[in-house]
Amino acid sequence: MAASVKRVALVGGTHGGELTGVFLVKKFQQSSHLIKRHGIETISLIANDKAVEMATRYIDTDLNRAFNPRDLDNPQLTNHEQSLAKKIARRIQQEKIDLIIDLHSTTSNMGLTVILHDNHPYLLKLAAYLTQINSKVKILQHTLNQESSYLINSAKFGITIEVGAVANGVLDAKLFQETENLVYAILDYLEADNKGQPLSTPPSFTKYSVIGTVDYPRNELGVIRAMIHPQLQFQDYQPLHPGNPIFITFDGEEIFYQGNETVYPVFINEAAYYEKGTAMCLTVISEQLTVNS
Amino acid sequence: MAASVKRVALVGGTHGGELTGVFLVKKFQQSSHLIKRHGIETISLIANDKAVEMATRYIDTDLNRAFNPRDLDNPQLTNHEQSLAKKIARRIQQEKIDLIIDLHSTTSNMGLTVILHDNHPYLLKLAAYLTQINSKVKILQHTLNQESSYLINSAKFGITIEVGAVANGVLDAKLFQETENLVYAILDYLEADNKGQPLSTPPSFTKYSVIGTVDYPRNELGVIRAMIHPQLQFQDYQPLHPGNPIFITFDGEEIFYQGNETVYPVFINEAAYYEKGTAMCLTVISEQLTVNS
Numbered sequence: 001m002a003a004s005v006k007r008v009a010l011v012g013g014t015h016g017g018e019l020t021g022v023f024l025v026k027k028f029q030q031s032s033h034l035i036k037r038h039g040i041e042t043i044s045l046i047a048n049d050k051a052v053e054m055a056t057r058y059i060d061t062d063l064n065r066a067f068n069p070r071d072l073d074n075p076q077l078t079n080h081e082q083s084l085a086k087k088i089a090r091r092i093q094q095e096k097i098d099l100i101i102d103l104h105s106t107t108s109n110m111g112l113t114v115i116l117h118d119n120h121p122y123l124l125k126l127a128a129y130l131t132q133i134n135s136k137v138k139i140l141q142h143t144l145n146q147e148s149s150y151l152i153n154s155a156k157f158g159i160t161i162e163v164g165a166v167a168n169g170v171l172d173a174k175l176f177q178e179t180e181n182l183v184y185a186i187l188d189y190l191e192a193d194n195k196g197q198p199l200s201t202p203p204s205f206t207k208y209s210v211i212g213t214v215d216y217p218r219n220e221l222g223v224i225r226a227m228i229h230p231q232l233q234f235q236d237y238q239p240l241h242p243g244n245p246i247f248i249t250f251d252g253e254e255i256f257y258q259g260n261e262t263v264y265p266v267f268i269n270e271a272a273y274y275e276k277g278t279a280m281c282l283t284v285i286s287e288q289l290t291v292n293s
Numbered sequence: 294m295a296a297s298v299k300r301v302a303l304v305g306g307t308h309g310g311e312l313t314g315v316f317l318v319k320k321f322q323q324s325s326h327l328i329k330r331h332g333i334e335t336i337s338l339i340a341n342d343k344a345v346e347m348a349t350r351y352i353d354t355d356l357n358r359a360f361n362p363r364d365l366d367n368p369q370l371t372n373h374e375q376s377l378a379k380k381i382a383r384r385i386q387q388e389k390i391d392l393i394i395d396l397h398s399t400t401s402n403m404g405l406t407v408i409l410h411d412n413h414p415y416l417l418k419l420a421a422y423l424t425q426i427n428s429k430v431k432i433l434q435h436t437l438n439q440e441s442s443y444l445i446n447s448a449k450f451g452i453t454i455e456v457g458a459v460a461n462g463v464l465d466a467k468l469f470q471e472t473e474n475l476v477y478a479i480l481d482y483l484e485a486d487n488k489g490q491p492l493s494t495p496p497s498f499t500k501y502s503v504i505g506t507v508d509y510p511r512n513e514l515g516v517i518r519a520m521i522h523p524q525l526q527f528q529d530y531q532p533l534h535p536g537n538p539i540f541i542t543f544d545g546e547e548i549f550y551q552g553n554e555t556v557y558p559v560f561i562n563e564a565a566y567y568e569k570g571t572a573m574c575l576t577v578i579s580e581q582l583t584v585n586s
């Protein structure tokens with residue numbers, strides 16, 4: 001039997017400083033007709049109110065790394081985000097949510113990125129549709145297993161939307177409106193699908209699949225000793241060839257990409273990833289066929 | 294007698310998330326020969342180590358609003374930044390610093406901005422020199438009185454450098470290098486001046502003078518109800534004419550500039566100013582003559 005999505009959760013503020021999702025969810029909460037679709041129940045929620053209020057990514061730990069099923073079951077884990085994750089996961093379960101759309105923003109130049117976390121044909125077809133209605137939409141495959149600690153893991157299906165480049169604590173009107181339209185496009189698609197009148201999709205689309213991460217060069221104390229090279233800054237989704245400059249030290253020494261194949265970096269210079277040891281994620285490109293689910 | 298500067302303090306990390314200044318000062322501390330100039334003593338310091346470590350603007354209150362002389366004398370004020378301000382002001386005094394150069398960054402598109410806080414001919418001439426060696430340098434006059442609460446108020450002369458657009462928590466290599474060169478240019482100028490061999494300056498330069506601020510439209514609870522208009526985003530230092538769009542509400546309604554004269558907005562959409570009630574600062578433009586001090 002084909003998959004279907006009847007209950008959706010729109011989540012903003014999983015990270016407190018990412019205002020696009022926060023203000024979109026506030027808008028949806030005030031004007032719920034905007035996200036009403038025939039046959040679909042949609043709830044919208046600010047995940048980390050306290051972090052939003054404090055204008056910070058998180059209070060104690062990254063909420064979007066707090067949903068590992070074992071951690072959710074561990075009564076010892078009680079810091080702000082650990083407790084919050086348990087509460088949110090419980091609500092997602094009680095509301096019988098089929099699909100979580102988690103609205104993020106990034107300081108890297110990711111434009112309008114839709115992240116898929118598995119290879120389910122249902123999501124691939126939705127992704128195909130989104131690339132068709134807006135050629136700026138990029139589809140990024142970042143596969144997670146069932147043990148993942150991301151918020152979207154709480155429901156059967158999950159999509160992360162990442163828009164950028166935008167600084168934390170800042171609203172960019174253009175990105176706000178584009179993200180809003182992307183949310184409506186997803187809901188329209190789900191509605192049509194539920195009605196048995198699926199919207200047309202292209203036969204294939206370009207998919208970027210994460211193959212790994214690259215950290216900043218660091219000294220023996222773990223302090224970074226180089227920055228993203230100016231030629232790579234804001235060049236998300238552009239080809240990086242072996243031998244291309246990738247970092248530059250504080251003294252101006254260039255460091256070159258040592259890989260054997262051309263890759264397409266994303267999340268280049270994302271502020272929150274300095275502490276995670278990630279200067280960028282590397283992806284490879286493929287043409288994904290759209291298959292009926 | 295002409296003014297002269299013999300002792301300089303280079304300050305980074307007055308705001309913890311503004312990494313350009315933080316990493317520049319770290320570089321200068323490791324390689325102090327870079328900031329050695331004949332006849333000039335230069336110290337460099339990270340103002341708010343703890344905020345840098347926490348990757349946040351401040352711990353309790355904005356350090357760069359904690360230097361009001363009465364507050365410095367008030368023993369009741371003991372939160373992290375209030376105590377820190379006292380410590381820094383004492384050190385600046387003990388070291389007999391003539392000039393503080395405070396290195397900031399901003400999410401607004403300020404390029405390479407040198408902010409003057411008074412109209413002293415000595416600083417105006419330095420500013421003239423800086424516009425000459427790099428045409429990207431903008432001179433912003435933001436006059437402060439003796440009761441001001443900015444860090445630069447601790448010494449006789451103060452300059453704030455604001456570079457952007459760059460997100461908090463992010464290093465932009467190009468801006469890092471440009472800021473570094475700006476610091477060297479200032480030190481070179483001071484050295485030559487002290488030697489009695491002043492560097493040549495243009496007869497005049499363009500100066501932007503702050504005349505006021507504009508807040509975001511807000512609802513009765515103080516929550517913003519509009520964003521910077523896409524046509525104004527990143528347009529710092531560009532003319533804003535009466536009737537030009539300035540904000541856009543979350544519902545897409547445009548709001549227009551109601552002033553009577555053309556102004557030149559700066560600090561457009563600076564993340565840290567949402568809480569200060571400032572969507573942008575308005576400036577007027579003038580041709581400033583260079584006068585010998």
